[in-house]
Amino acid sequence: MCLHAFAGEPVLNNPEDSVALKNEGHRVDKKLYIGHKKEDVLMVNHINLFVDSIRCTLHDSMPYHDWVTDDIHFRKYDFSKIQDTLHLTLNDSSDHFTPPFRGEITSEFGRRSWRYHYGIDIDLNKGDSVRVAFTGKVRVSTYSKTYGNVVVVRHDNGLETLYAHLSKRLVDVDSVINTGTIIGLGGNTGRSYGSHLHFEVRYFDEPLDPRDVIAFEDFSTHKDVLSISQCNFTYKDELKVMGAIKYHRVKSGNTLSYIAVKYGTTISTLCRLNGISRTSILQIGQRLRVR
Numbered sequence: 001m002c003l004h005a006f007a008g009e010p011v012l013n014n015p016e017d018s019v020a021l022k023n024e025g026h027r028v029d030k031k032l033y034i035g036h037k038k039e040d041v042l043m044v045n046h047i048n049l050f051v052d053s054i055r056c057t058l059h060d061s062m063p064y065h066d067w068v069t070d071d072i073h074f075r076k077y078d079f080s081k082i083q084d085t086l087h088l089t090l091n092d093s094s095d096h097f098t099p100p101f102r103g104e105i106t107s108e109f110g111r112r113s114w115r116y117h118y119g120i121d122i123d124l125n126k127g128d129s130v131r132v133a134f135t136g137k138v139r140v141s142t143y144s145k146t147y148g149n150v151v152v153v154r155h156d157n158g159l160e161t162l163y164a165h166l167s168k169r170l171v172d173v174d175s176v177i178n179t180g181t182i183i184g185l186g187g188n189t190g191r192s193y194g195s196h197l198h199f200e201v202r203y204f205d206e207p208l209d210p211r212d213v214i215a216f217e218d219f220s221t222h223k224d225v226l227s228i229s230q231c232n233f234t235y236k237d238e239l240k241v242m243g244a245i246k247y248h249r250v251k252s253g254n255t256l257s258y259i260a261v262k263y264g265t266t267i268s269t270l271c272r273l274n275g276i277s278r279t280s281i282l283q284i285g286q287r288l289r290v291r
């Protein structure tokens with residue numbers, strides 16, 4: 001349970017936010033995005049104001065903001081410190097959730113040793129039909145080294161869903177498709193070991209745990225409305241810890257003392273971090289955690 005969420009109206013506690021509201025409806029202005037830049041990423045403080053600011057600065061509707069068809073991820077925003085809650089409609093008279101594929105969940109969203117798994121894996125057989133979860137427009141349909149055959153669909157509420165490792169893609173970029181449309185066939189392409197569907201849910205390219213949206217026990221949405229707050233992004237704390245972790249790939253001639261000196265650490269720390277002893281023999285190509 002996240003204890004840091006504040007539902008309801010956003011609080012204006014930053015002078016820049018007030019300026020932003022006065023500018024509403026006019027030219028595209030960075031300040032309208034209600035946040036501050038941190039390297040190349042914009043920290044968003046109030047997600048409702050952020051979404052409103054994008055709506056009012058574009059002629060097109062919000063779901064088509066940043067319509068990039070040749071880049072799966074364009075990472076620009078950080079919602080981990082938002083102070084309010086945004087409500088997105090999932091099911092109503094115009095749209096509803098369709099399970100992409102009803103199969104056993106074989107891997108969860110979260111940390112996978114040294115990398116992060118931003119989706120959920122659903123077991124299937126090659127050739128099984130994979131369906132789009134909601135009505136939307138195909139933003140990406142391509143082949144990538146990691147995702148294999150992959151389709152990304154932007155939905156009317158601004159959510160995106162991603163379907164990877166397909167054996168075949170059956171939809172083209174810019175196609176508008178109804179919920180339940182078969183977007184491809186299950187497979188084992190890209191960085192995949194055994195046929196499965198890698199399924200992601202993102203909002204402005206910020207990954208959400210698909211389980212925040214979908215109850216995979218019965219393949220339905222938890223609610224008809226999805227509430228997005230900083231609770232959905234607490235996994236970023238884990239990412240920060242992971243970012244602080246560093247590894248060394250053992251090369252010919254490397255010794256523990258050489259590696260310890262190179263990274264300004266000690267042999268005993270290396271032994272503790274890697275569960276090895278001072279007399280352990282290092283293998284070329286072995287990955288050693290050094291921080």
Ligand SMILES: [Zn+2]
Nearest residue numbers: 119120121198
């Ligand atoms: Zn996966």
